[in-house]
Amino acid sequence: MNTLAEENYLKCIYHLGMNAAIVSTNQIAASLNTKASSVTDMLKKLADKALINYTRYQGVTLTPAGEKIAIGIIRKHRLWEYFLVEKLNFKWDQVHDMAEEMEHISSQELVDRLDEFMGFPKHDPHGDPIPDCNGRFKTPELIPLSTLVVNQCGVISGVRDHTSPFLQYLEKQQLTIGKKITITDIIEYDHSVALKIETDKEIHISREVANNLLIAL
Amino acid sequence: MNTLAEENYLKCIYHLGMNAAIVSTNQIAASLNTKASSVTDMLKKLADKALINYTRYQGVTLTPAGEKIAIGIIRKHRLWEYFLVEKLNFKWDQVHDMAEEMEHISSQELVDRLDEFMGFPKHDPHGDPIPDCNGRFKTPELIPLSTLVVNQCGVISGVRDHTSPFLQYLEKQQLTIGKKITITDIIEYDHSVALKIETDKEIHISREVANNLLIAL
DNA sequence: TAAAAAATTTAGACTTATCTAAAATATGAA
DNA sequence: TTCATATTTTAGATAAGTCTAAATTTTTTA
Ligand SMILES: [Mn+2]
Ligand SMILES: [Mn+2]
Ligand SMILES: [Mn+2]
Ligand SMILES: [Mn+2]
Numbered sequence: 001m002n003t004l005a006e007e008n009y010l011k012c013i014y015h016l017g018m019n020a021a022i023v024s025t026n027q028i029a030a031s032l033n034t035k036a037s038s039v040t041d042m043l044k045k046l047a048d049k050a051l052i053n054y055t056r057y058q059g060v061t062l063t064p065a066g067e068k069i070a071i072g073i074i075r076k077h078r079l080w081e082y083f084l085v086e087k088l089n090f091k092w093d094q095v096h097d098m099a100e101e102m103e104h105i106s107s108q109e110l111v112d113r114l115d116e117f118m119g120f121p122k123h124d125p126h127g128d129p130i131p132d133c134n135g136r137f138k139t140p141e142l143i144p145l146s147t148l149v150v151n152q153c154g155v156i157s158g159v160r161d162h163t164s165p166f167l168q169y170l171e172k173q174q175l176t177i178g179k180k181i182t183i184t185d186i187i188e189y190d191h192s193v194a195l196k197i198e199t200d201k202e203i204h205i206s207r208e209v210a211n212n213l214l215i216a217l
Numbered sequence: 218m219n220t221l222a223e224e225n226y227l228k229c230i231y232h233l234g235m236n237a238a239i240v241s242t243n244q245i246a247a248s249l250n251t252k253a254s255s256v257t258d259m260l261k262k263l264a265d266k267a268l269i270n271y272t273r274y275q276g277v278t279l280t281p282a283g284e285k286i287a288i289g290i291i292r293k294h295r296l297w298e299y300f301l302v303e304k305l306n307f308k309w310d311q312v313h314d315m316a317e318e319m320e321h322i323s324s325q326e327l328v329d330r331l332d333e334f335m336g337f338p339k340h341d342p343h344g345d346p347i348p349d350c351n352g353r354f355k356t357p358e359l360i361p362l363s364t365l366v367v368n369q370c371g372v373i374s375g376v377r378d379h380t381s382p383f384l385q386y387l388e389k390q391q392l393t394i395g396k397k398i399t400i401t402d403i404i405e406y407d408h409s410v411a412l413k414i415e416t417d418k419e420i421h422i423s424r425e426v427a428n429n430l431l432i433a434l
Numbered sequence: 435t436a437a438a439a440a441a442t443t444t445a446g447a448c449t450t451a452t453c454t455a456a457a458a459t460a461t462g463a464a
Numbered sequence: 465t466t467c468a469t470a471t472t473t474t475a476g477a478t479a480a481g482t483c484t485a486a487a488t489t490t491t492t493t494a
Contacts, residue, residue: 026441034481101323117304254454255451255452257472257474
């Protein structure tokens, strides 16, 4: 089995690998709030275990074995987040840190039964897809709200920023997962956006917020 | 906060302290499958943190602060065991090792909400009392089945041996928590016991099994 | 294309938790 | 009460994961 630190590195490399073919030491260090030298040490260890492809100075990619472990951890993370929100009534901005601990509970059978207990949910509270017990999941085409044009509509389906303040703000504005929105105006001056939520509420959000809200068309 | 190792030591000292006023280094070492020298190191650390009362060569007791932490961990352990059995349909012999990991999930609010979600259960799947959110719980007077006499009856309310083989055996014999039993015979030769479960089933168990089954009168 | 700058790795140290072997202390049997 | 034995502690080592500072390699820029 793998240590907690190893699991966190693998998960981190997986997430960073979504945006780039290869992942650099410094990216990992920044993401894990650690130092580049610590990362190098761990990369050697993970390479020895054949969980990453690593050549000095050249960055890393996950091997299939490493990716499988990473996806397993992400599956657990998202299922526990779903559990915390749906069963224990936490808010979507409260669950990430708890899930960071729970994702390391090792039992495979536990997570599979948890999945079944909750009815095999497809998405976590933040709209991210939950891998099934074989590690398979679909990543639907989502685009930032900021790329929509006036009169275009879509459904809020994800967030790019998972921090508490952002999620709390969205909730207060009723900008939650599943809501249908229609762009009513885009202010040229600051690229802020006016939009209608479902059929009634009309609100106005900054460019930054629009950039971090993901929409399914 | 305390490390995983510290939490395990505190819990261990608490459990050993149920049977003796003071707990010895060797007892802890045996219980944690570690060496006496490792225990001594940790005892110094816990004493520095004022979680135990420790004088060299004299054994240890928990301070109120240490006991509070220990009870908190036991509360989490038992609530998670209850969850695993009642919500995820695990058998009572399968849940201990998973709970050993889950008891270290740190959030106090999580465990309190879990408690509420399950309706504030009073006992875990093995009959052990679950402390409430203030750490309070009752330990009912339980006696080994081996101390009963012929025609005496009682309710199975706990086990002294929590290992999988013993629990599986009990389940197969329908000797599960809550069942009412009546002693029908005690064999002098080997101190084995014949008994009736509820009103129908008549079975015969060894002295050893009778010793590890706890009864409420 | 050769410095300069940035990124990465290495060297050496620290912390936590563990171990073995040796020393110190306590206990209990004669 | 003394000495043999059991218990406990200390001394010194190891492994995982981290750090700072220095060295190395890559990348950028002039
Ligand atoms: Mn999360
Ligand atoms: Mn999430
Ligand atoms: Mn248990
Ligand atoms: Mn139990």
